[in-house]
Amino acid sequence: MTDALTSLVDEKLTAVPGAAVAVRQGPEPRYRSCHGFADLEWGRPVTPTTVFRLASLSKPFTALTVRLLAAAGVIDLDAPIARHLPDLPHGDRVTPRHLLTHTSGIPNFVTRPGFRGGITRRDHTDDEVIALFAGLPLDFEPGTRYGYSNSGYRLLDVIASRAAGAPFAELAAEHVFAPAGMTATRVLCDEAIVPERARGYQRDGEGFVNAPYVSMTIPGGAGGMGSTLDDLLAFDTAVRDGVFDLPGLYDPVRLDCGRTEGYGHGWYRSVYRGRDVAFHAGGIEGFSAIYVQVPAEDLSVVLLTNLGGFRCGLVARAAIDVVLDLAEPVRPTIHVAPATLCSLAGAYVHQAGELTVEADGDTLLVTHAGEPRRMRPVAARTFADLDDPDVTLDFHDGGAAALCLPLSWVTGHRES
Incomplete structure:
Protein backbone atom coordinates (compact mmCIF):
# COMPACT_ATOMS: atom_id res chain seq x y z
CA MET A 1 0.00 0.00 0.00
CA GLU A 328 -15.96 1.27 -10.85
CA PRO A 329 -19.73 1.83 -11.12
CA VAL A 330 -21.61 -0.10 -13.77
CA ARG A 331 -24.21 2.12 -15.40
CA PRO A 332 -26.25 0.51 -18.18
CA THR A 333 -27.22 2.84 -21.01
CA ILE A 334 -30.91 3.49 -21.58
CA HIS A 335 -32.69 4.95 -24.58
CA VAL A 336 -33.85 8.55 -24.41
CA ALA A 337 -35.85 10.06 -27.26
CA PRO A 338 -33.95 12.59 -29.39
CA ALA A 339 -36.60 15.20 -28.66
CA THR A 340 -35.98 14.79 -24.93
CA LEU A 341 -32.22 15.21 -25.43
CA CYS A 342 -32.82 18.37 -27.44
CA SER A 343 -35.10 19.73 -24.71
CA LEU A 344 -32.22 19.50 -22.23
CA ALA A 345 -29.81 21.50 -24.36
CA GLY A 346 -28.87 25.01 -23.32
CA ALA A 347 -26.67 27.09 -21.04
CA TYR A 348 -26.97 26.45 -17.31
CA VAL A 349 -25.56 29.45 -15.48
CA HIS A 350 -23.89 29.41 -12.07
CA GLN A 351 -21.87 31.92 -10.03
CA ALA A 352 -18.54 31.13 -11.66
CA GLY A 353 -19.62 30.47 -15.25
CA GLU A 354 -21.90 28.08 -17.00
CA LEU A 355 -22.50 24.51 -18.14
CA THR A 356 -23.29 24.21 -21.82
CA VAL A 357 -25.30 21.20 -22.94
CA GLU A 358 -25.72 20.13 -26.57
CA ALA A 359 -27.63 17.17 -27.96
CA ASP A 360 -25.40 15.06 -30.21
CA GLY A 361 -26.97 11.90 -31.55
CA ASP A 362 -27.92 9.70 -28.61
CA THR A 363 -25.59 11.52 -26.20
CA LEU A 364 -25.10 14.94 -24.67
CA LEU A 365 -21.97 17.03 -25.14
CA VAL A 366 -21.42 18.86 -21.84
CA THR A 367 -18.78 21.57 -21.45
CA HIS A 368 -17.70 23.14 -18.18
CA ALA A 369 -14.59 25.23 -17.48
CA GLY A 370 -13.42 24.57 -21.02
CA GLU A 371 -13.53 20.78 -20.60
CA PRO A 372 -15.93 18.88 -22.90
CA ARG A 373 -17.50 15.59 -21.81
CA ARG A 374 -19.62 13.22 -23.85
CA MET A 375 -22.35 11.80 -21.64
CA ARG A 376 -24.80 8.95 -22.16
CA PRO A 377 -28.22 8.47 -20.53
CA VAL A 378 -28.24 6.01 -17.61
CA ALA A 379 -31.60 7.05 -16.13
CA ALA A 380 -34.48 9.25 -17.24
CA ARG A 381 -32.72 12.47 -16.14
CA THR A 382 -29.21 11.24 -15.35
CA PHE A 383 -26.26 11.02 -17.70
CA ALA A 384 -22.79 9.53 -17.16
CA ASP A 385 -19.45 10.43 -18.76
CA LEU A 386 -18.52 7.90 -21.47
CA ASP A 387 -14.89 7.96 -20.29
CA ASP A 388 -15.46 8.27 -16.55
CA PRO A 389 -18.66 6.73 -15.17
CA ASP A 390 -18.05 8.39 -11.79
CA VAL A 391 -18.95 11.72 -13.42
CA THR A 392 -22.68 12.30 -13.77
CA LEU A 393 -25.06 15.04 -14.86
CA ASP A 394 -28.48 15.22 -13.21
CA PHE A 395 -31.35 17.38 -14.44
CA HIS A 396 -33.85 18.68 -11.89
CA ASP A 397 -37.18 20.49 -11.97
CA GLY A 398 -36.98 24.24 -12.33
CA GLY A 399 -34.30 24.18 -15.03
CA ALA A 400 -31.41 23.03 -12.81
CA ALA A 401 -28.55 20.78 -13.88
CA ALA A 402 -25.91 19.40 -11.50
CA LEU A 403 -22.56 18.18 -12.83
CA CYS A 404 -21.19 15.83 -10.17
CA LEU A 405 -17.55 14.81 -10.20
CA PRO A 406 -15.99 12.60 -7.49
CA LEU A 407 -14.52 15.58 -5.60
CA SER A 408 -16.14 18.53 -7.32
CA TRP A 409 -19.64 19.61 -8.13
CA VAL A 410 -21.56 22.51 -9.61
CA THR A 411 -25.24 23.28 -10.19
CA GLY A 412 -26.31 25.59 -12.98
CA HIS A 413 -29.72 26.99 -13.86
CA ARG A 414 -31.14 27.53 -17.31
CA GLU A 415 -32.35 31.08 -17.51
CA SER A 416 -35.83 31.55 -18.94
Missing part, protein backbone atom coordinates in the same frame (compact mmCIF):
# COMPACT_ATOMS: atom_id res chain seq x y z
CA THR A 2 2.73 2.47 0.96
CA ASP A 3 4.68 1.70 -2.21
CA ALA A 4 1.57 2.27 -4.36
CA LEU A 5 0.87 5.60 -2.67
CA THR A 6 4.50 6.64 -3.01
CA SER A 7 4.47 5.89 -6.73
CA LEU A 8 1.19 7.75 -7.18
CA VAL A 9 2.33 10.84 -5.30
CA ASP A 10 5.74 10.91 -6.97
CA GLU A 11 4.03 10.81 -10.36
CA LYS A 12 1.28 13.37 -9.65
CA LEU A 13 3.34 15.94 -7.76
CA THR A 14 6.22 16.39 -10.19
CA ALA A 15 4.30 19.36 -11.60
CA VAL A 16 4.25 21.46 -8.40
CA PRO A 17 6.99 23.51 -6.70
CA GLY A 18 6.15 22.00 -3.31
CA ALA A 19 3.52 19.87 -1.60
CA ALA A 20 2.63 18.09 1.64
CA VAL A 21 0.31 15.08 1.55
CA ALA A 22 -1.09 12.59 4.03
CA VAL A 23 -3.48 9.65 3.90
CA ARG A 24 -4.93 8.55 7.22
CA GLN A 25 -6.98 5.40 7.81
CA GLY A 26 -7.53 4.53 11.43
CA PRO A 27 -5.84 6.41 14.25
CA GLU A 28 -2.52 6.98 12.47
CA PRO A 29 -1.49 8.17 8.98
CA ARG A 30 -0.84 5.33 6.56
CA TYR A 31 1.14 7.67 4.34
CA ARG A 32 2.71 11.07 4.95
CA SER A 33 5.26 12.85 2.76
CA CYS A 34 6.58 16.23 1.68
CA HIS A 35 7.83 17.15 -1.77
CA GLY A 36 9.75 20.00 -3.35
CA PHE A 37 10.26 23.47 -2.02
CA ALA A 38 8.34 25.94 0.12
CA ASP A 39 10.55 28.70 -1.33
CA LEU A 40 12.17 28.14 -4.71
CA GLU A 41 14.47 31.16 -4.46
CA TRP A 42 15.98 30.04 -1.17
CA GLY A 43 15.69 26.32 -1.87
CA ARG A 44 13.83 25.75 1.40
CA PRO A 45 12.15 22.31 1.38
CA VAL A 46 8.54 21.64 2.34
CA THR A 47 8.13 20.06 5.77
CA PRO A 48 5.07 18.88 7.74
CA THR A 49 5.16 22.27 9.51
CA THR A 50 5.29 24.43 6.35
CA VAL A 51 2.41 26.94 6.40
CA PHE A 52 0.37 26.94 3.19
CA ARG A 53 -2.53 29.23 2.37
CA LEU A 54 -5.74 27.21 2.57
CA ALA A 55 -7.83 29.48 0.32
CA SER A 56 -11.42 28.14 0.40
CA LEU A 57 -10.37 25.22 2.55
CA SER A 58 -10.71 27.91 5.25
CA LYS A 59 -14.50 27.63 4.98
CA PRO A 60 -14.94 24.49 7.13
CA PHE A 61 -13.10 26.26 9.96
CA THR A 62 -15.11 29.46 9.54
CA ALA A 63 -18.34 27.45 9.54
CA LEU A 64 -17.24 25.53 12.63
CA THR A 65 -16.39 28.76 14.46
CA VAL A 66 -19.84 30.17 13.65
CA ARG A 67 -21.62 26.96 14.63
CA LEU A 68 -19.79 26.86 17.97
CA LEU A 69 -20.72 30.49 18.62
CA ALA A 70 -24.32 29.61 17.76
CA ALA A 71 -24.23 26.68 20.18
CA ALA A 72 -23.06 29.13 22.87
CA GLY A 73 -25.99 31.45 22.12
CA VAL A 74 -23.87 34.20 20.59
CA ILE A 75 -25.32 33.89 17.06
CA ASP A 76 -28.83 32.90 16.00
CA LEU A 77 -28.47 30.96 12.74
CA ASP A 78 -32.06 31.68 11.72
CA ALA A 79 -32.31 35.37 12.58
CA PRO A 80 -31.84 37.99 9.85
CA ILE A 81 -28.24 39.13 9.51
CA ALA A 82 -29.55 42.69 9.69
CA ARG A 83 -29.24 42.17 13.43
CA HIS A 84 -25.45 42.44 12.98
CA LEU A 85 -25.29 44.33 9.67
CA PRO A 86 -28.18 46.81 9.79
CA ASP A 87 -27.07 48.73 6.70
CA LEU A 88 -26.63 45.71 4.41
CA PRO A 89 -29.26 45.56 1.64
CA HIS A 90 -31.33 42.37 1.82
CA GLY A 91 -30.06 41.74 5.36
CA ASP A 92 -33.63 41.39 6.58
CA ARG A 93 -34.13 38.38 4.25
CA VAL A 94 -30.82 36.55 4.69
CA THR A 95 -29.80 34.47 7.72
CA PRO A 96 -26.44 33.05 8.85
CA ARG A 97 -27.76 29.62 7.87
CA HIS A 98 -28.20 30.86 4.30
CA LEU A 99 -24.61 32.12 4.35
CA LEU A 100 -23.25 28.84 5.73
CA THR A 101 -24.94 26.82 2.98
CA HIS A 102 -24.41 29.23 0.04
CA THR A 103 -28.14 29.72 -0.37
CA SER A 104 -28.29 33.47 0.36
CA GLY A 105 -28.33 34.67 -3.24
CA ILE A 106 -25.65 37.27 -2.43
CA PRO A 107 -23.33 37.51 -5.46
CA ASN A 108 -19.83 36.08 -5.25
CA PHE A 109 -17.58 39.15 -5.18
CA VAL A 110 -14.45 37.35 -6.39
CA THR A 111 -16.04 36.66 -9.79
CA ARG A 112 -16.98 40.29 -10.42
CA PRO A 113 -15.28 42.04 -13.37
CA GLY A 114 -12.04 43.78 -12.40
CA PHE A 115 -11.56 41.89 -9.15
CA ARG A 116 -8.46 39.92 -10.13
CA GLY A 117 -5.25 41.90 -10.32
CA GLY A 118 -6.79 45.22 -9.34
CA ILE A 119 -8.91 45.07 -6.22
CA THR A 120 -6.91 42.11 -4.90
CA ARG A 121 -3.71 44.17 -4.68
CA ARG A 122 -5.15 46.82 -2.36
CA ASP A 123 -5.76 46.53 1.38
CA HIS A 124 -9.42 46.75 2.43
CA THR A 125 -11.25 47.16 5.70
CA ASP A 126 -14.13 44.78 6.40
CA ASP A 127 -16.61 47.48 5.41
CA GLU A 128 -14.74 48.11 2.15
CA VAL A 129 -14.85 44.41 1.29
CA ILE A 130 -18.58 44.30 1.98
CA ALA A 131 -19.05 47.39 -0.20
CA LEU A 132 -17.72 45.38 -3.17
CA PHE A 133 -20.98 43.42 -3.29
CA ALA A 134 -23.47 45.10 -0.95
CA GLY A 135 -25.09 47.16 -3.70
CA LEU A 136 -25.57 44.27 -6.13
CA PRO A 137 -28.97 42.63 -6.60
CA LEU A 138 -29.44 39.13 -5.27
CA ASP A 139 -28.79 36.34 -7.75
CA PHE A 140 -31.88 34.53 -6.43
CA GLU A 141 -34.26 34.62 -3.50
CA PRO A 142 -32.64 33.33 -0.29
CA GLY A 143 -33.25 29.62 0.22
CA THR A 144 -34.44 28.90 -3.32
CA ARG A 145 -31.10 27.90 -4.89
CA TYR A 146 -27.53 27.00 -4.11
CA GLY A 147 -24.89 29.43 -5.38
CA TYR A 148 -21.32 29.28 -4.07
CA SER A 149 -20.42 32.69 -2.70
CA ASN A 150 -17.25 33.88 -1.00
CA SER A 151 -19.25 36.96 -0.07
CA GLY A 152 -21.35 34.91 2.32
CA TYR A 153 -18.37 33.51 4.18
CA ARG A 154 -16.74 36.93 4.34
CA LEU A 155 -19.94 38.19 5.96
CA LEU A 156 -19.87 35.29 8.42
CA ASP A 157 -16.50 36.29 9.83
CA VAL A 158 -17.69 39.89 10.24
CA ILE A 159 -20.93 38.73 11.91
CA ALA A 160 -18.99 36.46 14.27
CA SER A 161 -16.67 39.30 15.24
CA ARG A 162 -19.47 41.77 15.86
CA ALA A 163 -21.63 39.29 17.75
CA ALA A 164 -18.81 38.10 20.02
CA GLY A 165 -17.03 41.43 20.34
CA ALA A 166 -13.65 40.03 19.34
CA PRO A 167 -11.56 39.78 16.14
CA PHE A 168 -12.50 36.77 14.03
CA ALA A 169 -8.90 35.53 14.06
CA GLU A 170 -9.07 35.28 17.86
CA LEU A 171 -12.45 33.54 17.77
CA ALA A 172 -11.25 30.89 15.31
CA ALA A 173 -8.14 30.31 17.40
CA GLU A 174 -10.07 30.03 20.67
CA HIS A 175 -12.96 27.87 19.48
CA VAL A 176 -11.37 25.70 16.77
CA PHE A 177 -7.60 25.81 16.41
CA ALA A 178 -6.67 25.50 20.09
CA PRO A 179 -9.15 22.69 20.94
CA ALA A 180 -7.94 20.76 17.88
CA GLY A 181 -4.25 21.20 18.72
CA MET A 182 -3.62 23.25 15.57
CA THR A 183 -0.66 25.24 16.86
CA ALA A 184 0.44 26.86 13.59
CA THR A 185 -2.95 27.55 11.96
CA ARG A 186 -4.18 31.13 11.82
CA VAL A 187 -6.07 33.73 9.85
CA LEU A 188 -3.21 35.15 7.83
CA CYS A 189 -2.17 38.76 7.52
CA ASP A 190 0.65 40.17 5.43
CA GLU A 191 2.41 42.01 8.25
CA ALA A 192 2.79 39.13 10.71
CA ILE A 193 5.96 37.06 10.89
CA VAL A 194 4.75 33.52 10.16
CA PRO A 195 7.42 30.87 10.72
CA GLU A 196 7.86 28.53 7.75
CA ARG A 197 5.35 30.36 5.55
CA ALA A 198 5.48 29.00 2.00
CA ARG A 199 5.68 31.25 -1.03
CA GLY A 200 3.12 30.79 -3.77
CA TYR A 201 3.76 30.21 -7.47
CA GLN A 202 2.00 30.03 -10.81
CA ARG A 203 3.00 28.01 -13.84
CA ASP A 204 4.65 29.92 -16.70
CA GLY A 205 5.28 27.66 -19.68
CA GLU A 206 7.58 24.91 -18.44
CA GLY A 207 8.59 26.75 -15.27
CA PHE A 208 7.22 28.78 -12.37
CA VAL A 209 6.86 32.45 -11.49
CA ASN A 210 5.92 34.14 -8.24
CA ALA A 211 2.15 34.33 -7.86
CA PRO A 212 0.45 37.74 -8.12
CA TYR A 213 0.09 39.55 -4.81
CA VAL A 214 -3.25 39.25 -3.02
CA SER A 215 -3.85 41.40 0.05
CA MET A 216 -4.80 39.13 2.91
CA THR A 217 -7.21 41.80 4.16
CA ILE A 218 -9.64 40.57 1.50
CA PRO A 219 -10.34 36.82 1.87
CA GLY A 220 -10.82 36.55 5.66
CA GLY A 221 -13.15 33.73 6.64
CA ALA A 222 -13.83 32.93 3.00
CA GLY A 223 -10.26 31.97 2.20
CA GLY A 224 -7.66 33.72 4.33
CA MET A 225 -6.36 30.99 6.63
CA GLY A 226 -3.01 29.26 6.62
CA SER A 227 -2.19 25.81 7.99
CA THR A 228 0.22 22.90 7.90
CA LEU A 229 0.04 19.20 7.18
CA ASP A 230 0.58 18.41 10.86
CA ASP A 231 -2.19 20.78 11.92
CA LEU A 232 -4.73 19.39 9.49
CA LEU A 233 -3.93 15.89 10.69
CA ALA A 234 -4.45 17.14 14.25
CA PHE A 235 -7.84 18.55 13.23
CA ASP A 236 -8.71 15.27 11.52
CA THR A 237 -7.94 13.42 14.76
CA ALA A 238 -10.07 15.89 16.73
CA VAL A 239 -13.01 15.30 14.38
CA ARG A 240 -12.51 11.55 14.64
CA ASP A 241 -12.45 11.78 18.44
CA GLY A 242 -15.67 13.82 18.59
CA VAL A 243 -14.15 17.09 19.81
CA PHE A 244 -16.53 19.02 17.54
CA ASP A 245 -19.76 17.05 17.74
CA LEU A 246 -22.33 19.42 16.27
CA PRO A 247 -25.61 18.13 14.80
CA GLY A 248 -26.22 18.78 11.13
CA LEU A 249 -22.74 20.10 10.35
CA TYR A 250 -22.39 17.83 7.33
CA ASP A 251 -26.05 17.54 6.32
CA PRO A 252 -26.71 18.62 2.72
CA VAL A 253 -28.77 21.79 2.56
CA ARG A 254 -32.45 21.43 1.70
CA LEU A 255 -33.81 24.16 -0.56
CA ASP A 256 -37.26 25.68 -0.23
CA CYS A 257 -38.44 23.42 -3.07
CA GLY A 258 -37.43 20.33 -1.08
CA ARG A 259 -34.43 19.34 -3.21
CA THR A 260 -31.07 18.92 -1.50
CA GLU A 261 -27.75 20.28 -2.75
CA GLY A 262 -24.36 18.84 -1.90
CA TYR A 263 -23.18 21.39 0.65
CA GLY A 264 -23.56 21.43 4.42
CA HIS A 265 -22.07 23.91 6.87
CA GLY A 266 -18.67 24.44 5.30
CA TRP A 267 -18.45 20.99 3.71
CA TYR A 268 -19.19 19.65 0.26
CA ARG A 269 -21.07 16.35 0.31
CA SER A 270 -21.01 13.68 -2.38
CA VAL A 271 -21.08 9.92 -2.89
CA TYR A 272 -18.10 8.16 -4.45
CA ARG A 273 -18.61 4.54 -5.44
CA GLY A 274 -21.18 3.98 -2.73
CA ARG A 275 -19.33 5.83 0.02
CA ASP A 276 -20.44 9.17 1.49
CA VAL A 277 -17.68 11.76 1.17
CA ALA A 278 -17.19 15.14 2.86
CA PHE A 279 -14.58 17.47 1.44
CA HIS A 280 -13.48 20.98 0.64
CA ALA A 281 -10.92 22.29 -1.79
CA GLY A 282 -9.21 25.66 -1.95
CA GLY A 283 -7.55 27.71 -4.63
CA ILE A 284 -6.01 31.19 -4.52
CA GLU A 285 -3.16 32.82 -6.39
CA GLY A 286 -0.16 30.62 -5.65
CA PHE A 287 -1.84 27.86 -3.65
CA SER A 288 -4.17 24.86 -4.07
CA ALA A 289 -5.41 22.45 -1.40
CA ILE A 290 -7.94 19.75 -0.59
CA TYR A 291 -9.09 17.83 2.47
CA VAL A 292 -11.32 14.76 2.06
CA GLN A 293 -13.08 12.59 4.63
CA VAL A 294 -14.62 9.16 3.87
CA PRO A 295 -16.28 8.48 7.24
CA ALA A 296 -17.45 4.90 6.58
CA GLU A 297 -13.87 3.87 5.85
CA ASP A 298 -12.32 6.05 8.59
CA LEU A 299 -10.23 7.51 5.75
CA SER A 300 -8.95 11.06 5.19
CA VAL A 301 -6.72 12.62 2.55
CA VAL A 302 -4.95 15.98 2.91
CA LEU A 303 -3.00 17.70 0.15
CA LEU A 304 -1.43 21.17 0.33
CA THR A 305 0.51 22.74 -2.55
CA ASN A 306 2.07 26.10 -3.36
CA LEU A 307 0.94 26.14 -6.99
CA GLY A 308 -2.14 28.07 -8.08
CA GLY A 309 -4.59 26.18 -10.28
CA PHE A 310 -3.32 22.68 -9.44
CA ARG A 311 -6.07 20.06 -9.53
CA CYS A 312 -5.65 18.57 -6.07
CA GLY A 313 -8.90 16.63 -6.40
CA LEU A 314 -7.42 14.33 -9.04
CA VAL A 315 -4.61 13.34 -6.67
CA ALA A 316 -6.96 12.85 -3.73
CA ARG A 317 -9.29 10.69 -5.81
CA ALA A 318 -6.40 8.55 -7.02
CA ALA A 319 -5.21 8.10 -3.42
CA ILE A 320 -8.70 6.98 -2.37
CA ASP A 321 -8.72 4.49 -5.24
CA VAL A 322 -5.38 3.05 -4.12
CA VAL A 323 -6.48 2.62 -0.50
CA LEU A 324 -10.04 1.40 -0.98
CA ASP A 325 -9.83 -0.33 -4.38
CA LEU A 326 -13.55 0.17 -4.95
CA ALA A 327 -15.15 -1.20 -8.10
